[in-house]
Amino acid sequence: MSWVNYLIYAFLAVNITFNLLGSIALHRFPDVYTRLHGATKCTTFGTIFAVFAVAAHALYQLHVTGDAKYLQMTLHSFVALIALLLTNPVGAHAIAKAAHLSGYKPAKAVIDAYEEKLGGGKE
Amino acid sequence: MPFIVAFVFAYILWLVLTAGTNGLLWSSQELIAGLIFAGIIGYATKDIVGEKSTRFLNPIRWLEWIAYAPVLFWGMVKANFHVAWLVITGRIRPGIVRVPVDLEEDAQYTILGNSITLTPGTLTIDACPEEKALYVHWIDIPKGMEKPESSEPVSGPFEKWARRLGK
C-alpha cells in the first residue's frame, strides 16, 4: 500500500503544480502568443501526470481486488490522454494563426517574420 | 486498401474501449459487434482516409512511434521547467522567426509542428510547405538568433524524427 501511495502523491503534486502554473501564466504574460505558451505546454504536461496518477491507483486496485472495472478505468484514461495530446497543439496553432491573421501583433517582439511575409504577399 | 486501414484502427479502438466490461477479456458478442461497427466505419470513411494511409499499417513504424515517445516526453519536461522559470522571472524576449526546414510530406510538417509546439519555448504559427519553412513564435530568442539558418536551434532532434516518422 505504502509506496504506491507515495507514487500517486508525487504524480498529483506535479499535476497540481503545472496546472496552476499554466493558469498563472495566463495572467503573468503580456499578450496572446506568450499566454498560449504557458497555457498549452503546462496544462498538457499537468494532465499527463493526472492520468498517470489515476492509472497507478487503478492498476493497484486491480492488483488488490481483481475487479475488471479498474482495468477499464486505466485504458479509458489513456485514451483520454491520447486524445488530448493529439488535439491540444493543433488547437494552439489554430488560435495563434487566427490571432495573427485578425491583426493582433505580438507585444514587445524583437522580430516578426510572419508579418514581413504577409506584407510581401499583398504588394 | 483505405478500408482495411480504417477498419483496423476502429477495431483496435473498440477493443481498448470495451476491455474489462465483462471479465478481464472480451466476450464473443462484443467481438462480433465490434467487427460490424468497425466495418461500417471503415466503409463510411474510406474516401476520407485516402490511399496514402497504408503506411500506418507497417509494424516497424509503430515501433518507431514507441521509440519517439520518450524523446518527446523529455522535450516536454525541459519545456515545462523553462516555462516555469519564465513565469517566475517574467524575463522574456519574444518574436516570430522563420525556420527553414527540409521536409516533403504534409504528415512530416504536422508531426514537426506539433512537436515544436510541445517543446521548449516555441509555438508553431504557420507551416508553408511551398516555401519549405515554418513560422515559429519563440518566447525567449537568444541574442543573434533572429534569423536561424537551420531548424537545429529551434527544434533540436525533432526534424530528424519527423522526417523518419512521416515518410
Added chain:
Amino acid sequence: MIEPVFFYSALIISFAAFLAILRILLGPSVPDRVVGVDTLNTLVVAAMVLLGAAYDRTIYIDIAIVYALLSYIGTLIIARYLQGGLE
C-alpha cells in the same frame, strides 16, 4: 482509502480553472478569451479524470474523452471564425 486525495486535487484544479475564467472575463481582446477557453477545456478534462478516480466511476472518464474531442472542434471553429472564413 486514498480517494479523498483525488478529490482535493480536483478541487485545486478547479481553482486553476477559476483563474482561467478570470482571464475570459478580463481578457482585453477576443483571442485572449479564446486562450482562456482553451485552457479551461484542458483543465476540465484533468478534473474529470481525477473525479472519475475519486468517485470510482469510469463513466466520468468516458465523458472526459468526449469532452476533449468536442472542445477541440469548438476551438477550431472559433479560430476559423476569428480569422475570417476558410482559406
